[in-house]
Amino acid sequence: MKLKKINGLIAAPFTPMNEDGSINLTVIEKYAEKLKKDGLKGVFICGTTGEGMLLTNSERKTITKKWLEQQTDDFKIIVHVGTTSAKQSGELAIHAQKSGAYAIGSMGPVFLKPTQTEELVDFCAEVAGAAPDLPFYYYHIPSVSGVTLSMVEFLQKAAPVIPNLAGIKFTHNNFMEMQQCLQLDDGKWDILSGFDEMLLAGLAFGAKGTVGSTYNFMAPLYNQIINAFKNKNLAEARAMQNKTVQIINILLKYNGAVVAGKALMKSVGIDCGKCRVPLRNMTEIEYNNFINEIKSVGFYNLINPTNL
């Protein structure tokens, strides 16, 4: 398989839900239009931000189908198929391939976690093998998955047994390791920068693509960072990154990027509803305080490209 690299921003969408907790598919078309307008290059669905592990496989397939209706050459749909069972993930992988997804991704099994690289490779080989025609991205997010193995060793050991291995979505602040992954095998692997608040560091080390939750609502800011970096205007890039840090800091204070980010979507025109248990949604008072803080750092001006 000829592996192409991803260039630019990929959003990790929230999964829209109705008041009764069921999936609200009706929002997805408008959601995709917004992201396309904001300059996104695609989406990574049903991951951390999409509450993937809190959904049933059948819901994940329905969501995948709906997002795939929005796919174009310039707007790629990557399906996160990670579950605790390689069999279930394999089923989602088969579905993604049959339905025409651009690629799949999977985090490591979060239950009976692998303690050796070989175990993680075995799990990924089974999942990736179920969709042999699609690029496979390993989703490295130790803060969520608890899988802390070396990604350099993973690439080395997975390469011979996973022919469709494309790279890693790297959500970790170990930039030494990220750099090693980017350099390995003459820069063959597609290493996608994971932490939005550290995108500039990822770019500095050579990452070209990035997947994140806050690209759902502040992509114009990140495109500014990328452009400033390309134009060697580091002062500007740092200033814009610092704005995103201020905003993310507020999200983290109000129940984290998934809960606060999902709540914020309504205020930018895409009502995604609430999060599922065990995530705790904000009370009305918390939400009002949250929005006031978000306003106090100029969020709504910053995300409007005409103000940049």
Ligand SMILES: CC(=O)N[C@H](C=O)[C@@H](O)[C@H](O)[C@H](O)CO
């Ligand atoms: C834990 C988590 O959700 N990580 C996301 C993706 O990898 C990021 O996009 C973060 O949400 C974002 O960087 C804010 O911390």
Ligand SMILES: CC(=O)C(=O)O
């Ligand atoms: C950011 C990301 O990739 C996720 O939420 O899964």
